[in-house]
Amino acid sequence: MTPQAEEISELLKKCVQCGSCILICPIYRATKEEQFSPRGKLYYLKLKDAFPEKFDAELDKEYAKTIFTCTMCGRCVEICSSETQLTEIFKEERKESVEQFPKLLTIAENVEEEKNVYGLDNEMRTESWTMELYDDFPDIDDRIYEEGKTAETIFFVGCLMSYRSRHTNVLRAILKVLEYLGEDYILLGGEEFCCGHPLDLIGKTNEANKLREHNTSIFTKIGAKTIITDCPGCLEALLEHHHIDPSVRVLHVTEFFDEKIDSVPNKLDITLKYHDPCELFRNDGVTEAPRSLMRKIGINIVEMEPSCCGGGGMLRVTDEKLANKIMEDRIIKEKLKEEDTCVVTCCPSCLEQFEQNEITTSDIAEYLVKALNL
Amino acid sequence: MEKLQKYIIGANASIFQKIDPDSNVKVFVPENEEEIKAAIAFARENNLPITSKGGGSGMSGACTGASRKKVIISSMRMKKVLEINFDEGYAVVEAGITPDELNAEIQQRKPNWKFFVAPSSRDIATVGGILSTDGGGNDAWLAGTMADNVLEVELFDYHGNKIIVTKIDNDNKKAKITCSSKELQEKLQKNNFSIIDIAGAHGTLGYISKLKLLIKPLSEYNNQRFALAYAGNLNALGKIIYELIEANIPLTYGEAIVEAHHPEISRKTNPPMLILEFPLDFQEKVQTICKSIPDVNFNSVNKEEFEQKKEIRIKMAKRNPPEGYQLALFEGYGIAGDNLLRFEEIITKINQTLESCGFEPFIKFGHAPSVYHHGDKKVKGIIMHSREKRPEKLTSKMVFEGIVALVELCEKEGIIPKPEHKWPFSKTTQKHKRLTELTTILGKNFNPFILDSTLKELAELVL
Ligand SMILES: Cc1cc2nc3c(=O)[nH]c(=O)nc-3n(C[C@H](O)[C@H](O)[C@H](O)COP(=O)(O)OP(=O)(O)OC[C@H]3O[C@@H](n4cnc5c(N)ncnc54)[C@H](O)[C@@H]3O)c2cc1C
Ligand code: SF4
Ligand code: SF4
Numbered sequence: 069m070t071p072q073a074e075e076i077s078e079l080l081k082k083c084v085q086c087g088s089c090i091l092i093c094p095i096y097r098a099t100k101e102e103q104f105s106p107r108g109k110l111y112y113l114k115l116k117d118a119f120p121e122k123f124d125a126e127l128d129k130e131y132a133k134t135i136f137t138c139t140m141c142g143r144c145v146e147i148c149s150s151e152t153q154l155t156e157i158f159k160e161e162r163k164e165s166v167e168q169f170p171k172l173l174t175i176a177e178n179v180e181e182e183k184n185v186y187g188l189d190n191e192m193r194t195e196s197w198t199m200e201l202y203d204d205f206p207d208i209d210d211r212i213y214e215e216g217k218t219a220e221t222i223f224f225v226g227c228l229m230s231y232r233s234r235h236t237n238v239l240r241a242i243l244k245v246l247e248y249l250g251e252d253y254i255l256l257g258g259e260e261f262c263c264g265h266p267l268d269l270i271g272k273t274n275e276a277n278k279l280r281e282h283n284t285s286i287f288t289k290i291g292a293k294t295i296i297t298d299c300p301g302c303l304e305a306l307l308e309h310h311h312i313d314p315s316v317r318v319l320h321v322t323e324f325f326d327e328k329i330d331s332v333p334n335k336l337d338i339t340l341k342y343h344d345p346c347e348l349f350r351n352d353g354v355t356e357a358p359r360s361l362m363r364k365i366g367i368n369i370v371e372m373e374p375s376c377c378g379g380g381g382m383l384r385v386t387d388e389k390l391a392n393k394i395m396e397d398r399i400i401k402e403k404l405k406e407e408d409t410c411v412v413t414c415c416p417s418c419l420e421q422f423e424q425n426e427i428t429t430s431d432i433a434e435y436l437v438k439a440l441n442l
Numbered sequence: 443m444e445k446l447q448k449y450i451i452g453a454n455a456s457i458f459q460k461i462d463p464d465s466n467v468k469v470f471v472p473e474n475e476e477e478i479k480a481a482i483a484f485a486r487e488n489n490l491p492i493t494s495k496g497g498g499s500g501m502s503g504a505c506t507g508a509s510r511k512k513v514i515i516s517s518m519r520m521k522k523v524l525e526i527n528f529d530e531g532y533a534v535v536e537a538g539i540t541p542d543e544l545n546a547e548i549q550q551r552k553p554n555w556k557f558f559v560a561p562s563s564r565d566i567a568t569v570g571g572i573l574s575t576d577g578g579g580n581d582a583w584l585a586g587t588m589a590d591n592v593l594e595v596e597l598f599d600y601h602g603n604k605i606i607v608t609k610i611d612n613d614n615k616k617a618k619i620t621c622s623s624k625e626l627q628e629k630l631q632k633n634n635f636s637i638i639d640i641a642g643a644h645g646t647l648g649y650i651s652k653l654k655l656l657i658k659p660l661s662e663y664n665n666q667r668f669a670l671a672y673a674g675n676l677n678a679l680g681k682i683i684y685e686l687i688e689a690n691i692p693l694t695y696g697e698a699i700v701e702a703h704h705p706e707i708s709r710k711t712n713p714p715m716l717i718l719e720f721p722l723d724f725q726e727k728v729q730t731i732c733k734s735i736p737d738v739n740f741n742s743v744n745k746e747e748f749e750q751k752k753e754i755r756i757k758m759a760k761r762n763p764p765e766g767y768q769l770a771l772f773e774g775y776g777i778a779g780d781n782l783l784r785f786e787e788i789i790t791k792i793n794q795t796l797e798s799c800g801f802e803p804f805i806k807f808g809h810a811p812s813v814y815h816h817g818d819k820k821v822k823g824i825i826m827h828s829r830e831k832r833p834e835k836l837t838s839k840m841v842f843e844g845i846v847a848l849v850e851l852c853e854k855e856g857i858i859p860k861p862e863h864k865w866p867f868s869k870t871t872q873k874h875k876r877l878t879e880l881t882t883i884l885g886k887n888f889n890p891f892i893l894d895s896t897l898k899e900l901a902e903l904v905l
Contacts, residue, residue: 082762086566086760087563088565088760090566091543092565101447101471102450102453102516103450105453108453111453112446118905119460127445127446127449130443130446149761150761
């Protein structure tokens, strides 16, 4: 047995197969097939251990598909009283699957070659959105990193916000607030490489680490005291895997703004349904800051079931139809189309997932600028 | 995905996990009556037995059908609430719904109403599965077990006949039978087929598709008080349970933590102890009972502290030891009557038996006081669950010998089994005889292994 296989075998033993993780899993809810449930995915491994002769590559390939059919929302880990680290097991299994079936996913090539998930020229990273912001920020180019530049705060934008036009407005809002606060901040431009989170999710840890080494070297050169990001996936990767100097604080933008802003001149007094991004609250432990910030802005928060939007774990890449089915179920459960209340969140991926399913959704920062009259 | 589906359907919470995946010839997950009938027809045409599966949370492994060739019919897509009638106090539901799902629907309409069967596994156990194991929860003391909360059951036999069993005079043993085959209807009626037969039948009598369940307002149980009763020794714990039963206190929650060889659980709960909830009017009485027993420390607590202890208790069934892993070798020890007064001796003997078979005791806990059906009798006592530390080198021989030794001990000591866990396989029980009788009428096509397997066959399934 390899050390990894041994580790998995130990992690697996914790699972008592109670089934408590089944009905809360967004994938199970959407498919209603036990092989897609968290318990089912673990049972496969137990069974393979017991009857190795009955398992062949064809079956492993089917299993690989189920392993990638997961939003990595972590809800199964949260509910498990046996302390089974399911997402750790899934990450290892994803890694094994990609090794066994290299053609399973193409996204890895994009990131490895172009350093971003879209396979676009990485120099376009900031250009694609800064052009639209010149009116508001004529000196924005001065904020983009070049050798020798230093700053107190790094705003790590992330692939999704860099390349998808929907997020330009969120970026505008965040930058406006940073300017309002008088922050000495910097953007990495073409020197920002993908944080590696998508590669982790598809089992390519070594490749992810190469990107991170580059990012961390730039962080060191800039000498910033704080790194902020709006993307919970980037936040996780920065916190867990970039080996950043412990004296540097790594924060979600809502944590950063909540610390800096005590009150606003224009309390909004609106009611919104808050979607907790899974990665932000389960993996990064950020639950209070977005709520505190929203309360200060004057948002009356309607809480929803802490369930995934369907956009996590690369599911939109591996099975877009299923990702949308998860969202459709959520729309029905939360009466998102029946009730006249919009959704607010603070994750670019979740935001897109809601909007693509015709639910009016905004990032908290977009309300914050209004409340600050910016 | 069909092959993968057949392999994974064996997933279940019992120690019987090593189910030959190729023994699941075909899996059906029907959504309606037509699909149920088609699944049964497939089994019939291929001369295969049927195993029904709900949430797969049962501790006896009965939802696996063992490693024999069979067709599996899962109820996990049968989750509709067909009717809720608050005036008459019932809900008609499909068999695959869980108590949590049903209560969410009920409480969306009337927040103070509830379906009152709450096993700790209520987030996954289905009402069909709960009836098939006659499950109960911490409120069984007042609300009874599943058999007491089912008004009508619809099930299908191997020939696709629909059988409706309607409870009469609120008596679990009396029913009106309606069946699409008049001949079968007459036979079943003549043999007094009733809800109590289906309760704990472990899927041997047919595929349950629909149930009419009792629902009640919560307001009956207003103005509650909470307490923790710490016992200095196991006999004192047994005595509290005994006295609470004698005084017939309407406890809305009663759970015991008997022992916990786990530093964190032990530090937070200090077992042996009882977690109690009761109406304000009974506070004095509960307090007097506890204070009259030497070595008992009675503590009134606020709701928050009560909820914290409840949370620890509900998770206990799934906890692992700080080092190593848990195993549920044997479950559902029913300890009642005078046995409660020699609780220490009983627990010591159980532990000695476990140790002599190579198993290290880990935790014991249970619904107490509680009620369960044993044959024709309703028994009042504790239903104690047990988890052992999983031996590093677990063999099927150890499991086999362990279960046999425990069954013998229970028979000798008068520990009454709740027919839920490993007990369906005990051929000496009244339930076994009754099911054998009924399956001569209904056919031996649903989960036949329950009635004819040997423990040796089952022990081979342990993983
Ligand atoms: C953590 C944990 C805590 C538990 N706590 C409790 C507790 O507090 N009280 C308690 O009573 N039990 C408890 N249990 C045991 C278990 O949850 C019960 O036995 C439950 O009733 C099983 O329901 P299920 O839907 O999971 O059934 P399964 O395990 O799927 O099946 C159980 C039996 O029911 C039969 N069956 C299922 N559906 C049908 C159907 N539609 N038609 C015919 N037969 C059917 C199966 O063939 C099998 O024989 C616990 C289990 C776990 C893992
Ligand atoms: S992973 Fe945890 S919650 Fe899921 S079946 Fe295993 S023990 Fe239960
Ligand atoms: S991480 Fe989320 S989607 Fe994946 S198995 Fe767990 S609950 Fe399901």
